[in-house]
Amino acid sequence: MPRTTARRTKALAVVAESHPPVVPKARRTLNFGGKWEYAPAPESVVVKPDAQYELFIGGKFRAPESGVYFPSINPANEKMLATIAHGSAKDVDAAVAAARKALAGPWGKMSGAERGKYLFRIARIIQERARELAVLETLDGGKPIKESRDFDLPQAAANFFYYAGWADKLQYAFPGRTARAVGVCGQIIPWNFPLLMAAWKLAPALACGNTVVLKPAETTSITAMHLARILQEAELPEGVVNIVSGAGDTGRALVEHPGVDKIAFTGSTEVGKWIAKATAGTAKKLTLELGGKAAHIVFDDAPIDQAVEGVVNGIFFNQGHVCCAGSRLFVQEGIYSAVLRRLRDRIATLRVGDPLDKNSDIGAINSRAQLEKIRSLVDAGVAEGGELMQPACALPAKGFWFPPSVITGVTASHRIAQEEIFGPVLSVLTFRTPEEAVERANNTPYGLSAGVWTEKGSKIFKTIAKLRAGVVWANTYNKFDPASPFGGYKESGFGREGGIHGLANYVRLE
Numbered sequence: 001m002p003r004t005t006a007r008r009t010k011a012l013a014v015v016a017e018s019h020p021p022v023v024p025k026a027r028r029t030l031n032f033g034g035k036w037e038y039a040p041a042p043e044s045v046v047v048k049p050d051a052q053y054e055l056f057i058g059g060k061f062r063a064p065e066s067g068v069y070f071p072s073i074n075p076a077n078e079k080m081l082a083t084i085a086h087g088s089a090k091d092v093d094a095a096v097a098a099a100r101k102a103l104a105g106p107w108g109k110m111s112g113a114e115r116g117k118y119l120f121r122i123a124r125i126i127q128e129r130a131r132e133l134a135v136l137e138t139l140d141g142g143k144p145i146k147e148s149r150d151f152d153l154p155q156a157a158a159n160f161f162y163y164a165g166w167a168d169k170l171q172y173a174f175p176g177r178t179a180r181a182v183g184v185c186g187q188i189i190p191w192n193f194p195l196l197m198a199a200w201k202l203a204p205a206l207a208c209g210n211t212v213v214l215k216p217a218e219t220t221s222i223t224a225m226h227l228a229r230i231l232q233e234a235e236l237p238e239g240v241v242n243i244v245s246g247a248g249d250t251g252r253a254l255v256e257h258p259g260v261d262k263i264a265f266t267g268s269t270e271v272g273k274w275i276a277k278a279t280a281g282t283a284k285k286l287t288l289e290l291g292g293k294a295a296h297i298v299f300d301d302a303p304i305d306q307a308v309e310g311v312v313n314g315i316f317f318n319q320g321h322v323c324c325a326g327s328r329l330f331v332q333e334g335i336y337s338a339v340l341r342r343l344r345d346r347i348a349t350l351r352v353g354d355p356l357d358k359n360s361d362i363g364a365i366n367s368r369a370q371l372e373k374i375r376s377l378v379d380a381g382v383a384e385g386g387e388l389m390q391p392a393c394a395l396p397a398k399g400f401w402f403p404p405s406v407i408t409g410v411t412a413s414h415r416i417a418q419e420e421i422f423g424p425v426l427s428v429l430t431f432r433t434p435e436e437a438v439e440r441a442n443n444t445p446y447g448l449s450a451g452v453w454t455e456k457g458s459k460i461f462k463t464i465a466k467l468r469a470g471v472v473w474a475n476t477y478n479k480f481d482p483a484s485p486f487g488g489y490k491e492s493g494f495g496r497e498g499g500i501h502g503l504a505n506y507v508r509l510e
């Protein structure tokens with residue numbers, strides 16, 4: 001036995017003595033919390049959303065043609081934050097016309113260097129307003145402030161900075177070819193990273209000289225409308241970006257509009273499939289970033305504490321409202337009980353509560369509908385024979401909450417191992433050989449991301465070569481950089497966002 005393995009085995013034996021054996025029971029409740037209590041640390045920047053948000057078309061805010069508005073609530077307390085304009089097919093038509101007009105105007109003739117200056121300006125204003133935007137994101141979406149402040153906002157600005165740098169260098173991105181704008185792009189985004197998804201979509205499109213009609217998600221439109229103000233402040237020519245809030249029918253009108261040259265969609269696989277059908281046989285270009293069912297593979301030579309921390313971060317980050325959330329954990333049999341003990345101890349220390357408290361690790365579930373979906377999949381997991389472990393944490397009386405949850409005894413055929421849950425729920429499975437791990441990890445309709453944990457570099461490369469996933473992290477998880485492409489295999493979609501690959505979606509090459 002190599003010396004390192006011997007040392008690790010000994011260390012594990014000590015841990016095993018100091019913990020009670022894991023005897024999973026259905027729906028057992030753990031109580032490891034309460035050792036340390038943090039004093040409340042509410043965010044000090046107080047931001048009040050506007051009472052009402054209008055549509056942003058042709059550089060101006062205007063009421064929806066139908067006069068219809070819908071409420072946006074704070075999912076942490078169910079209080080109404082604002083009313084949001086519901087854009088109809090007529091509003092979408094006006095937005096597409098404004099985008100077409102802008103394309104024929106100065107924007108369409110502008111040099112890449114000039115376009116880049118607008119993007120740099122937008123990036124800088126986002127940075128300046130980061131705190132205020134982070135608070136609005138947390139109020140409207142329910143994610144912890146430490147996440148919107150430390151992840152969403154810096155990443156949103158970084159994407160504009162990154163693509164600003166490409167605007168005058170497209171000839172180097174596509175050597176020997178001339179890159180022309182695609183035209184009017186319809187962009188439809190989900191609720192899990194509202195401002196960041198807008199940045200992912202807008203920045204490359206504008207760098208390549210396109211104009212855009214953006215449709216934010218129904219439950220999280222507020223930061224998109226504040227972004228519209230930033231675009232005004234940056235003096236982006238009118239009509240280059242139009243933002244039409246609304247519901248599914250607004251998105252549908254955008255997809256079906258004959259004046260749109262490209263659709264970029266991030267959202268569920270179900271809606272993505274409908275969009276693929278609706279655009280088939282048309283001249284519209286299409287990119288789809290859809291759901292995921294990511295697997296972690298933890299080999300028995302992995303650094304266990306680091307792996308558990310990465311797995312916890314990968315599923316409980318943003319309440320599991322992440323398309324690349326690692327919702328399946330495959331553990332090599334020999335270390336199963338050691339991993340499970342550490343997982344159990346770690347989830348008991350996660351703080352669930354007020355998203356505006358800087359100490360909260362897990363905030364509110366984005367909507368009642370999403371909470372119901374999580375509950376029904378967890379119930380199905382237990383009904384199919386899984387054992388549910390949840391820490392005993394007190395959840396607020398109002399709002400939508402779900403505790404961090406681990407389900408053991410899951411098999412590949414269980415719904416919980418196959419369907420995207422989009423919540424803070426981790427299913428644990430085991431494997432014996434590397435071949436079995438890869439086969440089981442690949443056994444879903446999705447293929448967005450995966451995590452591999454081992455101390456052997458060769459094992460990392462062998463494993464990732466066989467994993468059918470667009471992004472594989474090794475000995476880390478959920479690391480993002482605007483220069484790295486991101487996207488899926490199989491039913492997780494096609495096309496890449498981020499990096500030089502992200503430019504390719506927004507150009508026609510001549």
Ligand code: NAP
Nearest residue numbers: 189190216217218247248251252267268271289290291323
């Ligand atoms: P969703 O229901 O598909 O909605 C996504 C967006 O599409 C929303 O703006 C939605 O509007 C709109 N929409 C709904 N029906 C439409 C239709 N028929 N035509 C055009 N647009 C339509 O997804 P979601 O529940 O908001 O988001 C969660 C999903 O997004 C998850 O499956 C997750 O994996 C995926 N996601 C993927 C990535 C990735 O990069 N691969 C990133 C983030 C999220 P309303 O909000 O008004 O319904």
Ligand code: MG
Nearest residue numbers: 072073140219
């Ligand atoms: Mg909301």
